[in-house]
Amino acid sequence: MDRRYFLKSFGAACISLPYTQYGLADQHQTPFLLRAEPGETHLVGPDFPATHVWSFNGQVPGTPIRVSLGERINATLSNHLEDPTTVHWHGIRLPNDMDGVAGLTQAAVKPGEEFEYSFVPPDAGTFWYHSHVNAFEQVGRGLYGPLIIDEPDPPQVDRDLIWMIDDWRLLNDASISEDFGSGHDKSHAGRIGNVPTVNGRFRDVVQVRSGERIRLRLINASNARNFSLTFSDLAPSVIAIDGQAVTPYVATTPIIVGVAGRVDLIIDMTGEPGSRSTVVDSFYRDSFDLTAFVYEKAKPLRTEPADWPIALSPSQLPTPDLDGALTQDVIIQGGAMGGLNRAKLDGQWMDLRDIARQGLVWAINDTVAHKLDIPPLIDVTRGTSVRLIIENRTAFPHPMHLHGHHMLMISIDGKPLSTPRWVDSPLILPKQRVELAFVADNPGKWLFHCHALEHHAAGLGALVNVT
Secondary structure, three states: OOOOHHHHHHHHHHHHOOOOOEEEOOOOOOOOOEEEEEEOEEEOOOOOEEEEEEEEOOOOOOOOOEOOOOOOOEEEEEEEEOEEEEEEEEEEOOHHHHHOOOOEOOOOOOOOOEEEEEEEEOOOOEEEEEEOOHHHOOOOOOOEEEOOOOEEOOOOOOOOOOOOEEEEEOOOOOEOOOOOOOOOHHHHOOOOEEEEEEOOOOOOOOEEEEOOOOEEEEEEEOOOOOOOEOOOOOEEEEEEEEEEEEEEOOOOOOOEEEEOEEEEEEOOOOOOOOOOOEEEOOOOOOOOEEEEEEEEEOOOOOOOOOOOOOOOOOOOOOOOOOOOOOOEEEEEEEEEOOOEEEEEOOOOOEEHHHOOOOOEEEEOOEEOOOOOOOOOOOEEEEEEEHHHHHHHEEOOOOOEEEOOEEEEEEEEEEEEEEEEEEEEEEEEOOOOEEEEEEEEEOEEEEEEEEEEEEHHHHHOEEEEOOO
């Protein structure tokens, strides 16, 4: 399962593969059918056997869902797996009973059954959908897809592309390693794979034309791998994070795309015809080429970058009242080298060794969440402003996802951000302290959890109750 095996075996052949043009069709399609089913796909190209996956509509990523802001999404989940499943609409502030969390907001959809999702997304932007039953396995097998809510006045570009970036843990015959939920993954960094992909293809390339302007939507669909991307000689401008507009800025440092996070970029393709711009990931110790833009030899589309405006309309999210906010400390504890000795499980203090025997190794505020009927971490009436002080006392990063809401990131390690930004899956690095706030305006019981999916399965979660 060594990543170098695939890099060595397959690196020279990557240019010969069909390039990925995972764009957005002009027409919108509704209602949508999401058929969860087993299938096969060539993740690592024709020189290896096809990989058995679980998919929506026979493809990985699943069928793109795209609607305009204000348009209703009607989607039928049809379960053709041998396991129950659901669909969670990641980052959407939707009604609680449409959120797709089995055992909390709905019953799991059994094999052979269907479930109708219907909601109107209140925010434009880049989102995604994925299974929320045994997610560490079902997402790891491919049950996810992109969800795009178009702005009324999007920036003008020549092409609008999606990159769903992922990594897979494959054996040397390109089959998926079946060690889902291993003790090591739960207690360490999560399920880090050995084969990174863009839109379900390893070492694929994207053909572009010199002078072209592209909107690139990055979506991190991996179980636990974070990405830190550099774009060679290009100068991408960041226009949105987690689906929410930011004041555009040119990225002068690597672009971090944490697990479950999204980043929207505007990129002017300034390379010469026939040249190549490599996209490199360097989040972990060993960097690698994720993909590349390969320029056609045709005459440049334009000789200077387009001067079209790129700023998105500001997000229409309720602003929290920081002076009157309820403050809640969130202490992330546990894992290997985490120093947690004891915690509460089912309301009882237990030694960590006894907790670990049940496959649980993480806690929030000394409480291990291994089921969904736990007392809420936050219990407030609708409209309450909540300030979260999240402190990561562990040795590993944690992307902390709050369902049904967005959070305003205010400061990191006590240093205020020059411009606070909206997030729904902020990546909290080891020993880091992050301050966020939100208005609890969406009624229901909402999941708040680490989106390194093995961490959540091993106890790193909580509930937010809004009445």
